[in-house]
Amino acid sequence: MIGIEQTEVLLFYKKETSISKLKESLLKTIEHYNLFSSRLIMIDDNKFALQYCTDGFVINVLPSIDEPFDRINIEDIKKMMVRVKTLPGEPLFAVTGIPVKDGIFGGISCSHAISDGISLMLFLFSWMCIIEGKNFPLPSNQRLFKGKPVSIDRIDKAFIPPLSELSQEIQNRVKAGDIKTFSKREYFTYEFLTQIKNQAILENKKYILSNNQIITSCLLKKYHNHILPKTDKIFLKHPISIRDVNPDIDSFYIGNAVFVNLIEFTKNEIDTMSIPQIAYRLKESIHKIRNENFIKEISSFSRYGLEIKTDLYKKYPAANIDTDIVASNMTHLSDFESFGFSSNIGSIVHIGMPYYKTSFIMLKEKSDTIFAEITSIYPIP
Numbered sequence: 001m002i003g004i005e006q007t008e009v010l011l012f013y014k015k016e017t018s019i020s021k022l023k024e025s026l027l028k029t030i031e032h033y034n035l036f037s038s039r040l041i042m043i044d045d046n047k048f049a050l051q052y053c054t055d056g057f058v059i060n061v062l063p064s065i066d067e068p069f070d071r072i073n074i075e076d077i078k079k080m081m082v083r084v085k086t087l088p089g090e091p092l093f094a095v096t097g098i099p100v101k102d103g104i105f106g107g108i109s110c111s112h113a114i115s116d117g118i119s120l121m122l123f124l125f126s127w128m129c130i131i132e133g134k135n136f137p138l139p140s141n142q143r144l145f146k147g148k149p150v151s152i153d154r155i156d157k158a159f160i161p162p163l164s165e166l167s168q169e170i171q172n173r174v175k176a177g178d179i180k181t182f183s184k185r186e187y188f189t190y191e192f193l194t195q196i197k198n199q200a201i202l203e204n205k206k207y208i209l210s211n212n213q214i215i216t217s218c219l220l221k222k223y224h225n226h227i228l229p230k231t232d233k234i235f236l237k238h239p240i241s242i243r244d245v246n247p248d249i250d251s252f253y254i255g256n257a258v259f260v261n262l263i264e265f266t267k268n269e270i271d272t273m274s275i276p277q278i279a280y281r282l283k284e285s286i287h288k289i290r291n292e293n294f295i296k297e298i299s300s301f302s303r304y305g306l307e308i309k310t311d312l313y314k315k316y317p318a319a320n321i322d323t324d325i326v327a328s329n330m331t332h333l334s335d336f337e338s339f340g341f342s343s344n345i346g347s348i349v350h351i352g353m354p355y356y357k358t359s360f361i362m363l364k365e366k367s368d369t370i371f372a373e374i375t376s377i378y379p380i381p
Helices: 019-032 074-080 117-132 168-177 190-203 211-227 267-272 275-289 292-298 310-315
Strands: 006-013 038-044 047-052 057-061 093-100 103-111 182-189 233-241 258-266 299-302 305-308 324-329 346-352 359-366 369-376
Touching: 006 074, 006 117, 019 057, 019 093, 019 103, 019 117, 074 093, 074 103, 074 346, 103 117, 182 190, 182 211, 190 211, 190 275, 211 233, 211 267, 211 275, 211 324, 211 359, 211 369, 233 267, 233 275, 258 267, 258 275, 275 292, 292 299, 346 359, 346 369
Parallel strands: 057 093, 233 324, 324 359
Antiparallel strands: 006 103, 006 346, 038 047, 093 103, 182 369, 233 258, 299 305, 359 369
């Protein structure tokens, strides 16, 4: 969708390294992941294409902050990040560097037009390997662009209208997305999750549940009236990576390879069902989607990359900030240790999908703690 916001990651790198080395390693990573070197261009009414060019990404280094990491407000750092816009003529990938006393923050903003969360985390993993001088698996050849991007002056600029000439529809969508949000973290110990799993089996022997299903269900029970106060029906959306379902798709495919599963609950159901009942309904719904036959039925791999049949979306309701919650499991991608690096290198302090104004994003802080980052357009108690 033109005008939607971006996926973003904020990490802290605490090894002593020069800005010039970090920039050099970033440019080397971008050479491997050349899909990040793209702008969006308008080629006709309501038709857009990716412009594969050398200035499709931006690097911004801000003045240093004379404070150590543990005395810095992460919310203040997030506000300083330069964010991309999915608009014609705009770059689709941006990095913001903010040096502090004992390290450097790196803020990454990436449009969903070119990448999903897994693609972005693969990119960050490779960037970290290049910084540390380690080998890493190269991205898949199953990608839209091959070879070197061209410079901006070799592309016909007639297809890049200034922002003032963009259609009113796009401008309205951008303005509609400019809504203040509130966030909160909810922590879950493995002891608590184990307790719920044992209770679930006692309630029904077929209730074999995952941590993510339990956490999502707990959050629905606790917060649905606060974050979605104007609806009696809730649509829970759960992104599913197609990489590990369809064997035709390389697991290192770079681009957008996600299908969103949709589960409908009434508020009365959430209030009356137990946490295991909600979790099992979520599990069953995802299980129907996560199978090879269904994925091959809805998608195909072409010379342009992964394509999902557009008529499939006709039965899906349009995105609605008053009824939709997106629940995304990022626990296996949210710390350096899960990448095989020492925690002494630093940490991933934020993963966000701001274009989903109401969401539960599951992250892993330490080996014994999982937390959910809850986002809402209403204050969260």
